[in-house]
Amino acid sequence: NAGVTQTPKFRVLKTGQSMTLLCAQDMNHEYMYWYRQDPGMGLRLIHYSVGEGTTAKGEVPDGYNVSRLKKQNFLLGLESAAPSQTSVYFCASSQGQIPSNEQFFGPGTRLTVL
């Protein structure tokens, strides 16, 4: 099993450009999450999904959109990138069942917006 994979691993954008980050999981997990990690701030939830075809906003959703057309994939889009979106982006997935609901993380995407 590959677990959670993310593409691309690195990306440099110019302000105003758009891009999509892809997350895929092969664990048949119901829940998927997108986080951003900035120095000294831990992880902040951008958007999440509790099942195929559903998405919801997290703590910092502005400037991002997501889609979950297939259970195994969760896409994060930046329509018009800004320097404030320079960050490391992590995707995670979980079974979604209480009590554990342990989250498993992908390797991350390092995004720089110039």
Place this chain on the structure above:
Amino acid sequence: ELKVEQNPLFLSMQEGKNYTIYCNYSTTSDRLYWYRQDPGKSLESLFVLLSNGAVKQEGRLMASLDTKARLSTLHITAAVHDLSATYFCAVPPRGNYQLIWGAGTKLIIKP
């Protein structure tokens, strides 16, 4: 609003010493997670604590949860260099599947 605070945020210690990292949270929750992150890497799950009084141990690391005090501890026994990493705790508000994360404790263990 649930807030999660870790302390210390940075810890430099000698091999062979013991130390404890603390994780406090501000509202009711019945679960807590500890993760490890090596520089430039992803997050790896260490412990899932599911009830008040839960204690879990893996090698030189031991984690505990006191839901009444809203406190978890991660204790390091006889530290070794390989334990150098950043450690995060994360807490879901009661009945919620989202996680609120602490800022992380960067641990450096010197030979």
